[in-house]
Amino acid sequence: MASDTALAVLFALVASVSWGLSAVCVRLGQRYVTTSGGTMVSLLAGVGLAGLLVLLFDRGAAGELDVSTLLIFGLVGLFNFPLGRFFNYISIRHLGVGRSTPIVASTPLPAFVIAVLFLDETINLATLAGTLLVLAGIYLTLRASTDEAQ
Amino acid sequence: MSAPPSPLPTETRPALGVIAACASSVAYGASLTLARHGVSEDISPIAGSLVALVFGTLGFSLLAGRSLLAPSTDFKRGALFFALAGLCSTAGVVGQFLAVERGQVVLVAPIANTYPLFTLLIGAFVLRHVERLTPGVFAGAALVVVGVIVLTVG
Numbered sequence: 001m002a003s004d005t006a007l008a009v010l011f012a013l014v015a016s017v018s019w020g021l022s023a024v025c026v027r028l029g030q031r032y033v034t035t036s037g038g039t040m041v042s043l044l045a046g047v048g049l050a051g052l053l054v055l056l057f058d059r060g061a062a063g064e065l066d067v068s069t070l071l072i073f074g075l076v077g078l079f080n081f082p083l084g085r086f087f088n089y090i091s092i093r094h095l096g097v098g099r100s101t102p103i104v105a106s107t108p109l110p111a112f113v114i115a116v117l118f119l120d121e122t123i124n125l126a127t128l129a130g131t132l133l134v135l136a137g138i139y140l141t142l143r144a145s146t147d148e149a150q
Numbered sequence: 151m152s153a154p155p156s157p158l159p160t161e162t163r164p165a166l167g168v169i170a171a172c173a174s175s176v177a178y179g180a181s182l183t184l185a186r187h188g189v190s191e192d193i194s195p196i197a198g199s200l201v202a203l204v205f206g207t208l209g210f211s212l213l214a215g216r217s218l219l220a221p222s223t224d225f226k227r228g229a230l231f232f233a234l235a236g237l238c239s240t241a242g243v244v245g246q247f248l249a250v251e252r253g254q255v256v257l258v259a260p261i262a263n264t265y266p267l268f269t270l271l272i273g274a275f276v277l278r279h280v281e282r283l284t285p286g287v288f289a290g291a292a293l294v295v296v297g298v299i300v301l302t303v304g
Contacts, residue, residue, distance in 0.1 A: 001153030001168075004252040004253065005253050007248075007249075007253075007258070008251075008252040008254075008257060008258055008284065009247075009249075009253065009257070009258075009261060011245045011246070011249035011252065011258075012245065012246065012253070012257075012258045012261035013261060014241070014242075014245035014249075014261045015241075015242040015243070015244075015246040015249060015261075015262045015265070016242070016243040016261060016262050016263070016264050016265040016268055017243035017265075017268050018238040018239070018242035018245060018265075019238065019239065019242040019262075019265035019268070019269075020266070020267070020268025020272055020292075021234075021235075021238045021268070021269075022234075022235045022236075022238035022239045022242065023235075023269045023273075024269060024272050024276050025231045025232065025234045025235035025238065025268045025272070025281060026178060026231070026232065026235045027277055027278070027281065028231045028277070028280070029227075029228045029229070029230075029231030029232040029235065030222050030228070030259040031167070031223075031228070031280070032218045032222055032225070032227045032228030032231070032269040033222035033224075033225055033228030033229060033232065034217070034222055036214045036217040036218050036231035037218055037220065037222060037225070037228070037229075037232075038228060038229070038231075039210060039213065039214070039232070040207070040211065040218055040236075040287040041228075041229045041232040041236065042209065042232045042233065042235045042236030042239065043203065043206060043207040043236060044207065044233075044236070044238070044240060045180050045232070045234075045235075045236030045237050045240075046236040046240040047200070047203045047204060047207055048202040049236075049237050049240045049241070050196060050199050050203050050240055051200055053196050053200075053244065054196055054197050054200050057196070057280025058194045058196060058197050058271050061193065061196075061197030061200075062254075063196055065193065065197075065201070065225060069193055069198075069201075070201060071192075072184065072199040072200065073198045073202045073205065074202070074205035074222050075184060075205075076181050076184050076185050076198075076201060076202045076208035077201065077204070077205035077207075077209070078204030078205055078206060078209045079177050079178075079180045079181035079184065079263050079302065080177070080178060080181040080202060080203045080206055080208055081202070081205075081206025081207065081209065081210055082209045082210035082213050082214075082247070083173070083174070083177035084174050084177035084178040084181060085174075086174075086210060086213075086214075086257055087170040087171070087173040087174035087177060087240075088170075088171070088174040088178075090166070090167070090170040090174075091167045091168070091170040091171035091174060093162070093166075094162045094163050094164060094165070094166050094167030094170065095162070095164060095167035095168065095171060096280075096281040097269050097270070097273045097277065097281065097283075098270065098281060098282075098283045098284070098287040098291075099167070099171075099272070099287065099290075100167060100171050100293045101265075101266045101269045101270070101291065102266050102287075102291040102294040102295075103168070103171035103172065103175060103294075104171050104173075104174045104178070104265070105175075105265065105266045105294055105295070105298060106292075106294055106298065107175050107178040107179045107182060107298075108177075108179070108182070108263075108298050108301045108302050109175070109177055109298075109301060110179030111178075111179035111180070111182045111296075112179075112301060113171070113179075113182045113289050114180060114183045115177060115183055116164070116184045119300070121228075124222070124304065125304075126300055126303070126304020127300075127301055127304050128158040128278050129297075129298070129300055130297045130298065130299075130302075130304055131301060132297070133293055133294070133296050133297025133300060133301075134180075134293070134294050134297035134298060134301065135297075136293050136297070136298055137288065137291065137292070137293030137294030137296075138294060139289045139290075140286060140290035140293060141286075141287060141290030141291060141294070142168065142290075143286065143290075144284050144286030144287040144289075144290055147153035147216070149239055150188040150290075
């Protein structure tokens with residue numbers, strides 16, 4: 001239905017703007033607290049919001065959890081947050097959002113490489129073109145200058 | 151009225167930043183692959199996100215250890231920004247899940263993956279006193295966004 005499509009577009013835009021704003025907030029926060037402390041605060045805020053949403057919309061979720069599901073999501077969390085998010089924030093600290101964000105945004109590229117190496121994913125013209133575009137974008141980003149504002 | 155606290159020292163190490171960015175991308179990529187191929191549809195995405203966040207927070211507190219106690223110049227102000235960052239990240243994840251529930255991935259993924267451009271657009275205004283964003287940075291980000299869209303949809 002057209003209304004579902006419109007809502008899908010709207011929610012996707014909300015996601016995009018939210019993630020865009022997140023990196024800017026990190027850059028601002030790093031002027032006042034350490035990256036480690038700030039990362040912990042961001043994680044706790046996320047737990048709070050996610051917990052509230054589960055309480056409001058999915059209270060029966062606890063009953064759906066089995067050991068294997070817990071382990072898988074736990075592993076996803078360990079990769080995503082202590083590693084992914086913390087290193088993301090470190091990169092913003094040292095590169096600024098201008099050069100850090102495009103590199104971190106190339107996430108589908110290593111995901112694709114992992115899938116090709118371990119999950120029998122195949123390479124086609126589109127994935128090859130996408131890979132080259134991402135690499136070209138990263139190169140251009142790193143060559144660009146983002147000096148500290150005077 | 152006292153002056154606001156000075157920002158933390160801004161000594162940077164670009165090489166470390168590049169390594170960290172690449173490591174972050176790989177970690178996110180591994181997480182994404184694990185989620186796509188290992189997660190069942192029996193649990194709601196937001197509940198799964200909560201579990202992942204809890205484990206991630208516990209894991210990070212163990213890894214970070216005493217570095218969490220390092221001094222800051224203005225904890226309240228910094229914590230406010232980082233809390234907002236965390237809320238925005240979670241809101242983004244929720245938004246993406248809600249989008250995928252109502253539309254096809256080939257429509258949702260390209261739109262969601264434009265976030266670097268929003269970072270730069272917002273940053274150009276909000277961070278103009280902190281960081282200079284040049285046309286080259288925008289061009290590089292645009293190429294990465296297009297490449298990710300082609301990679302995701304292709």
